[in-house]
Amino acid sequence: MFRENMNIYDLVITSVNMPDMDAFKLLEFVGLEMGLLVIMLSVYGDTKLVKKGITHGTCDYLFKPVRIAELKNIWQHVVRKNKFDFRDHINALNQDNRHVNEDPSI
Template sequence: MNRTILVVDDEPRTREGISKTLEQWAQYSIEVISASTGRDAIKIVSERPIDILITDIRMPEMTGLEVIQLLAEMDVKPIVLIMSAYSDFHYAQEAIRHGVINYLLKPIRKKELIEAVERAIAKKEDQEQGQRLTKVIDLQLLEQADFNNERYEPAIEKALRYIDDHIKEKVSLQDVANAVHLNGSYFSTLFKEEVGINFSEYVTRKRIQSAKHLLLQSDMPISLIAEEVGYQTQKYFNKIFKEYEGVTPGYYRKTYK
């Protein structure tokens, strides 16, 4: 899989040197793009997925740490490498606190740079493997529920159909229990026994699966997708989606569509 690395440094010589070193090392199997300011970096990351960010720690207007903090607020978290001409342990501590995996002191030797990028790529692959595993488990649970549909108690079959038909609405356990004419407590227990996951978990996974389908198969704005799958605000939808998928809806669409 091709990777995209963003190099951010206000010093043209350093920026160009790192880019050239990485392109030659990877034989252009990775895309290296660059920015001279933190603000330019934020703009780039908001427009396209970035796998690895290599940023100077001290820059005019916006520091590397401020860039990382803004990206975290945007729920965008590339693997980050910090570089600096200052051998200051305080900066290293602060960088590590923000999830930076390596702190490189200038001037950076080519071997040191390449080894750091190799570790960053490995970490990115581990993250993606974990996300893929989550997606597989998520999909298997829902497919299993659908596959087993004919073997469920009639009340649970009816409940699953009700959830599908009302996914855009606020679906509570008691609403569904009433629809299938069961006591709420008994229905909750029966649902968990039959489906394998509890009611609220099933509804959330169903909403996320529906959202993923719409993200990839339509051009609907994310705010409308949130409403379509039963979330009243995009902010809350983004939060839940990120918890289950590891990335924001916007990042998911850009990456997988």
């Protein structure tokens, strides 16, 4: 599901405790292989789980119950990052076009 539609996702929020899936394998796949931001949620304040999440690539680790203000703050950072990434991409394309236009052999 993620591979086919990875361009439509900005962020994945997942629970550490899932009955049918290892959250850390999901984190590695979605975060490291696909480059998506992942936030992990847990009801447990276990520092070992937090460290494991960080070493496996989570961008944040929140404890349940999660406050809406926390999610809004994180979402604002994601939107801002995507905006800057898009701006950088456009600038790179403009530079490439400038080089092409200046090259007399093209």
